Amino acid sequence: MKKKNNLKAWLYLLPAILFLGVFMIYPLIDVCIYSVEENYASIARTYTGIGLGNFRDVLSDRLFIQALKNTFILVAITVPVSTGLSLLIALGLSSIKALKKAFQTIYFLPYVTNTLAVGLVFMILFDKTEYTKGLVNLLLRTDIDFIDGEYWMKMMVTCLYTVWIVMPFKILILTSALASVNSEYYKAAKVDGASSARIFRKITLPMISPTVFYLIITGFIGAFKAYSDEVALFGTNLNAAGMNTIVGYVYDMLYSDTGGRYGNAAAAALILFAIVFTITYINLKFSRNKVQYM
Amino acid sequence: MLRKYKAAGVCMVLLLALCMLSGCHGTLTTKASIGTGDTAVPAQFDETKPIELVFWAKNDTNKVQTAVYNQAITDFEKLYPNVKISLRLYSDYSRIYADVITNIPTNTPPNVCITYPDHIATYKTGSDVVLQLDDWMRDSRYGLGGSEVKFDAPTEAEMVPEFLDECILDGHYYALPYMRSTEALYINRDLVEKLGYEVPDVLTWDFVWEVSEKAMEKDEDGTFRVNGQNVLIPFIYKSTDNMMISMLRQLGAPYSNANGEVLIFNDTTKAMLEEIYLHAKSRAFSTFAISSYPGNFLNAGQCIFAVDSTAGATWMGGEAPMQDIHASQLKLFNIEVRPIPQFDPDNMKMISQGPSICVFNKDDPQEVLASWLFVQYLLTNPVQLGYSETEGYLPVTLKAQQSAEYQDYLSRKGEDNDEHYAVKILASELLMHHTADTFVTPVFNGSTSLRSAAGQLIESACKSARRKQELNIPQLYNEVNSLYRLDQIEVIPAGEDAGTEETPETAEAEPVPEQELPDISKALLIALPAVWVLIGLYTVWEKKKNKRKN
Numbered sequence: 015m016k017k018k019n020n021l022k023a024w025l026y027l028l029p030a031i032l033f034l035g036v037f038m039i040y041p042l043i044d045v046c047i048y049s050v051e052e053n054y055a056s057i058a059r060t061y062t063g064i065g066l067g068n069f070r071d072v073l074s075d076r077l078f079i080q081a082l083k084n085t086f087i088l089v090a091i092t093v094p095v096s097t098g099l100s101l102l103i104a105l106g107l108s109s110i111k112a113l114k115k116a117f118q119t120i121y122f123l124p125y126v127t128n129t130l131a132v133g134l135v136f137m138i139l140f141d142k143t144e145y146t147k148g149l150v151n152l153l154l155r156t157d158i159d160f161i162d163g164e165y166w167m168k169m170m171v172t173c174l175y176t177v178w179i180v181m182p183f184k185i186l187i188l189t190s191a192l193a194s195v196n197s198e199y200y201k202a203a204k205v206d207g208a209s210s211a212r213i214f215r216k217i218t219l220p221m222i223s224p225t226v227f228y229l230i231i232t233g234f235i236g237a238f239k240a241y242s243d244e245v246a247l248f249g250t251n252l253n254a255a256g257m258n259t260i261v262g263y264v265y266d267m268l269y270s271d272t273g274g275r276y277g278n279a280a281a282a283a284l285i286l287f288a289i290v291f292t293i294t295y296i297n298l299k300f301s302r303n304k305v306q307y308m
Numbered sequence: 309m310l311r312k313y314k315a316a317g318v319c320m321v322l323l324l325a326l327c328m329l330s331g332c333h334g335t336l337t338t339k340a341s342i343g344t345g346d347t348a349v350p351a352q353f354d355e356t357k358p359i360e361l362v363f364w365a366k367n368d369t370n371k372v373q374t375a376v377y378n379q380a381i382t383d384f385e386k387l388y389p390n391v392k393i394s395l396r397l398y399s400d401y402s403r404i405y406a407d408v409i410t411n412i413p414t415n416t417p418p419n420v421c422i423t424y425p426d427h428i429a430t431y432k433t434g435s436d437v438v439l440q441l442d443d444w445m446r447d448s449r450y451g452l453g454g455s456e457v458k459f460d461a462p463t464e465a466e467m468v469p470e471f472l473d474e475c476i477l478d479g480h481y482y483a484l485p486y487m488r489s490t491e492a493l494y495i496n497r498d499l500v501e502k503l504g505y506e507v508p509d510v511l512t513w514d515f516v517w518e519v520s521e522k523a524m525e526k527d528e529d530g531t532f533r534v535n536g537q538n539v540l541i542p543f544i545y546k547s548t549d550n551m552m553i554s555m556l557r558q559l560g561a562p563y564s565n566a567n568g569e570v571l572i573f574n575d576t577t578k579a580m581l582e583e584i585y586l587h588a589k590s591r592a593f594s595t596f597a598i599s600s601y602p603g604n605f606l607n608a609g610q611c612i613f614a615v616d617s618t619a620g621a622t623w624m625g626g627e628a629p630m631q632d633i634h635a636s637q638l639k640l641f642n643i644e645v646r647p648i649p650q651f652d653p654d655n656m657k658m659i660s661q662g663p664s665i666c667v668f669n670k671d672d673p674q675e676v677l678a679s680w681l682f683v684q685y686l687l688t689n690p691v692q693l694g695y696s697e698t699e700g701y702l703p704v705t706l707k708a709q710q711s712a713e714y715q716d717y718l719s720r721k722g723e724d725n726d727e728h729y730a731v732k733i734l735a736s737e738l739l740m741h742h743t744a745d746t747f748v749t750p751v752f753n754g755s756t757s758l759r760s761a762a763g764q765l766i767e768s769a770c771k772s773a774r775r776k777q778e779l780n781i782p783q784l785y786n787e788v789n790s791l792y793r794l795d796q797i798e799v800i801p802a803g804e805d806a807g808t809e810e811t812p813e814t815a816e817a818e819p820v821p822e823q824e825l826p827d828i829s830k831a832l833l834i835a836l837p838a839v840w841v842l843i844g845l846y847t848v849w850e851k852k853k854n855k856r857k858n
Contacts, residue, residue: 059434073833074825079829143599144539144594144600162774163775164775269409269410270793271757272430272793273430274409292839292840299847
């Protein structure tokens, strides 16, 4: 009877297993194989040898180094800034009663807005054209070319854009987490005369730490996968703009002017995987002692 | 325990099966045999066999063009009821290219596709992927205008020879021209005359630069004297790729050769970039990538010289049928259409551009024959005339160009501002009268990158001027070279026929020197394993600590 049940269970799981196998496991193995096939020509379907040549090519490519640098800067700035700001806004939203719902809706709007539409708004804010200097330049009374100028100006716009795009989701999640903290703890703390800062450090933060931790992990992964935001701001030739990311580099390799360079694309994708996996593992490992799961 | 082994065994078998599946995607070789795509023409077209064709084409977001394609398909299917054609429309050629190169490895490219010869050179790197058309064109039964073809197809002699020659790759025909255009200089004559000049029949670069610089004079209130507006870009070039290529060709300076050698980084290029830089610095010159569509500025009276494709003529002029700016911004002015600026008006050179049609090889020769017949149908007068009249394109057959219908169309120039819009017909006539002055650049796997690099040189020079930076030519050459990976383009050694059936043994012929890794890569390669070692040590320490606690 137990054997029969086991068989039934496997049968129920079969569609999911097949789906995962075809769309996740098989492509993953495929990527690993492509990454060691040197000089793989996608159209001729030939390669010249097996080895780590693709990794060497990618790691010595000036365009990959630029993409790597851009991605790391983006991650280092946007993840802490967006999480911190979201926490502040969520705390603010939790402590007000009037117009709470209206503010929540306003803060959530960028999340449901199309990335390219947001890009257009940023163009109006920052882009210098023959007709206008852009709203920000007009307000600041400056003449800075944010979209087509110096590297750090472009990076600043990218970071602002990314933070603005990712914040609504974080605010929503954090607002829910804050609402789920048992109010009895706060009452008890107040009776003991604890200050607001102490209440936040000793009660609020520990209670919502699993959520904060989840947002940090997903924030890291999302920021490492950045690409469409950069396209919305700087167009498809991100290399010429000096603003390409690792995912953008992989895409360029897949659709290169001389045919798909799958080997290089796979190698770059695996390097990205190694970086994301390592950072995620560190987060998981070292936050275990700090995060308090109820 | 046994159950565990069983589960592990099943997992291993599954993993192995997936690995074997993955192994299907390539073969180890040092010599990539690309084949010639030379498939024999079937003796007879089997009209009883149902055949489904896939046709990928581009339209310029123009409904009339879509209607021309659909009508061609309907008419062709009436002639050959066993053939069904499905059309997939794209809005730009790079998307067609991306989809084709993705589908070639899985043997699912379309049957017929409208594309650029540069792209065909890349498709051709696959073994027998693109059909070689030499024998097909000359087949007495099914060739161009052959005896068994059920419609009035053009013969080889009825094709415009210059356009047909553009479809020769490695010594063979791998495509047929579909539409052709060139670039034209659209001029606001009123503004030129206001500045005290007459518009000559052929404008030189010196003339255009001189007038453009003069137009930069401003009134005391800060507006430009010539147009009384706050905005003026006297000279805008839409395609900087073409600008660089045309200038080099006009001066007889090297660009590239058929073997794939990159020759663009030379002294003539340097001199041209320095000149362009100066005019970009004074803001007398700009590009599409920096400013926007030349037609928009021209139609708003904010541009004097706009270089754009003749195919884009329907967007040029205050009364043009297609507009991208608000009606309140439009200015009415006398517009002239001239060849692009020249260095030597007696030896004119202008680029020939436009899409071609290629056929993809399939296992079933009947399917290939059906595709070939459809390609011929796209060259018949109804299709050629219908499509060319939608924009400023020129039909690629003499048969269509000389037809009474087309001559009537040309003679009705300016009758209305729609179908017979004067600027559109003038643009078509420009190419028709200067077909012998057109040129194309060598096509090879990587020629698209070289084109982009040519344009990037001008874009970067202009951006340096706008940022008030010095123009550092050696640095610019280096940046563009690595940006477009020009050093990685495979060069066929001199003396070897570019049309050989096999690519040379690159690995043996020219060993690639191993590059030293940049410091950032070295740091990454050291940091990642080091982090994992530390994680391991921490885990061991943690376990020991927990053991001691317990």
